[in-house]
Amino acid sequence: MATGLGKTVVTAFLLKNKxxxxxxxxxxxxxxxxxxSKSRKTFEEVLGEDGxxxxxxxxxxxxxxxxxxxxxxxxxxxxxxEACLEDEFTTIIVDEGxxxxxxxxxxxxxxxxxxYLLALTATPDRVDGTDIRDIFGEEVVNITxxxxxxKGWLPSFQYRVLSDGIDRHTLKALFKSxxxxxxxxxxxxxxxxxxxxxxxxxxxxxxxxxxxxRGIVFCESIKDAxxxxxxLPRSVCLHSKMSSGDQDDAHDGFGDGTYSYILVVDKYNExxxxxxTDLIVFRRCTDSQRIFLQQLGRGLHANDVTKNLLVLDFxxxxxxxxxxxxxxxxxxxxxxxxxxxDRNPLHVSGEAFEFIFDEEQVNILQIISALKPTYVSDIPxxxxxxxxxxxxxxxxxVLAGTHKKLWWRCSKEPRHVWEAxxxxxxxxxxxxxxxxRKKL
Numbered sequence: 455m456a457t458g459l460g461k462t463v464v465t466a467f468l469l470k471n472k473x474x475x476x477x478x479x480x481x482x483x484x485x486x487x488x489x490x491s492k493s494r495k496t497f498e499e500v501l502g503e504d505g506x507x508x509x510x511x512x513x514x515x516x517x518x519x520x521x522x523x524x525x526x527x528x529x530x531x532x533x534x535x536e537a538c539l540e541d542e543f544t545t546i547i548v549d550e551g552x553x554x555x556x557x558x559x560x561x562x563x564x565x566x567x568x569x570y571l572l573a574l575t576a577t578p579d580r581v582d583g584t585d586i587r588d589i590f591g592e593e594v595v596n597i598t599x600x601x602x603x604x605k606g607w608l609p610s611f612q613y614r615v616l617s618d619g620i621d622r623h624t625l626k627a628l629f630k631s632x633x634x635x636x637x638x639x640x641x642x643x644x645x646x647x648x649x650x651x652x653x654x655x656x657x658x659x660x661x662x663x664x665x666x667x668r669g670i671v672f673c674e675s676i677k678d679a680x681x682x683x684x685x686l687p688r689s690v691c692l693h694s695k696m697s698s699g700d701q702d703d704a705h706d707g708f709g710d711g712t713y714s715y716i717l718v719v720d721k722y723n724e725x726x727x728x729x730x731t732d733l734i735v736f737r738r739c740t741d742s743q744r745i746f747l748q749q750l751g752r753g754l755h756a757n758d759v760t761k762n763l764l765v766l767d768f769x770x771x772x773x774x775x776x777x778x779x780x781x782x783x784x785x786x787x788x789x790x791x792x793x794x795x796d797r798n799p800l801h802v803s804g805e806a807f808e809f810i811f812d813e814e815q816v817n818i819l820q821i822i823s824a825l826k827p828t829y830v831s832d833i834p835x836x837x838x839x840x841x842x843x844x845x846x847x848x849x850x851x852v853l854a855g856t857h858k859k860l861w862w863r864c865s866k867e868p869r870h871v872w873e874a875x876x877x878x879x880x881x882x883x884x885x886x887x888x889x890x891r892k893k894l
Contacts, residue, residue: 456599457751458608461574462493465547466500469523475506477569478544480523483562485553487527492727493549494525528559535565544569548590551575552744555584563589576751577744579844584871599747599754600781604788606806608754611763613809615778616660625814632821642857644772644821657768658685661715661735666764668708669733671717672749678737679717689715692722727755732763739769746846772822773858775815780847782809828854836879838865855880864888 455461469475482497484490498508509521511530524543531538546566548554551573554563563571573590576599587593602608624647631637639647661669671686673679679691690713692704701721708716709728716722734753753763767778782802789804802809830836831850840849844861852860856876862885864870870887886892 455574455576455595455597456602456608456754457576457748458755459597459602461576462496462549463500465572465574466497469497469506470501470504475522475545479520479542480545480547481531481543481566481568482523482525482547482549483528483531484525484549485528485556485559486550489550490525490527497523528553528556528562531562532558535562538566540565541567546571548573551590552577552579552586554586554589560589577748579744599751600784601788603754603807604785604804605790608806609763610806611754611765611808613765613767613778613782613807615767615775615809615811615815625817629817629821632824644818654682654685657737658682661686661733661766664733664764664766666733667714668711668728668730669715669735670722670728670731670749670752671715671735672722672738673717673719674738676719679719682737683717686715686717688713689717691717691719693719694721722749722752726752728752729755734763734765736765736767736769739771739774772818773856775811775818776822776851777846778809779811779819780851782807830854830860830876833880835865836876839863839885841871844871852876869894 455464469480482490482493484493494508494510501508506523507519507521508523508525509519511524511526511534543566546563546568548563548571552575553559554573571590573586575586578586578593597607599608603611628639628644628647632639661671671679671682671689673682676691676693676695679693683689683691690704690707692701692708696704704713704716705726707713709730711730715733731753734750736749750765753765767774779802785804785807791805802811829850830840830852831848833854836854837849839862840852841861841863845852854876859873859875860879862872862874862879864885864887866885866888870885872886872892874883874886887894
């Protein structure tokens, strides 16, 4: 289920009817102790004082009191799993289940023999090519972010694609030569010709002009975050080079309103819920659909705090404009009331969402369309190996010669999954495992 829909709450209600617990004990696993503590709190809010006992596993078998529901991190259980019988638990629930294919975590799941094994995740597809469906099977429930937004199950939001200083004079000339005169250029040439990086001062000015009170800013690197902090009052950085205490202080300060903005680097991708967050800012571009949706989801948690989320996307380039347009198109597929839609090219909206493009971006989409490029779907052997779930866009919307990395699955051996640029595949580079360039 998409981020913000309440996977843990649903699971707690599943246990509340006691059908699973009446058959035996339950183990709840997670890779992160903080996420696990948050899950336990949710379970206790739902279960209340209903006689179902809960406890936390610390590796000392006699100290847990044999509760009905035992909470444990993968790390702790890996170290002390022999303290439990293999059939100790009738039901095992794995929170943030996309981590389950990590070799050390898989050892824990391989040790136990539960009757029921349940994984919770908003993003089932991993970036390393392994598939958690090999452990848990196919999805029993599958509600994507696009469906949740289209059906109005998440807080309403406005998504603004802010071009990095498009050179309008150059765009006008390109539009005439390509759309009207039929000149051929590559997508790479378009990006290099059109986009001028917006300065930090300008980005900060746009952010500070908004009415939003609490914002998460996803930055490209630690250096990028620390430099941008100087332009954003009441902001704090959060990254891996900080001590755990400083990281906790930054998170707590953002949560209690001491800081209005938190500048994160490879943080806040999952397991974080700050209800007051009403602003998401993208300063970094990611090729991972999983990470992008996780980051967007930080502001889409359903809660009692009244807010309208604003998303400011500063990483516009040809690929990004196409990707966000594709996201808005996929959301349309789930909107029940088509009469409420606005398909104006500059303003794509429904009852609970709004995407705002500027005229230059619409012109860019027209230019890309006029180029009549070759898509992955136009090349049979590439289409056969284009990964159907790990890529953001369908094959008929991805340029075959893109310099962006895409996911591929070998047509001869489906276990072989890898990343490669479209342009390299067009040039003839095939499966790295079959050719011996890479080992499983």
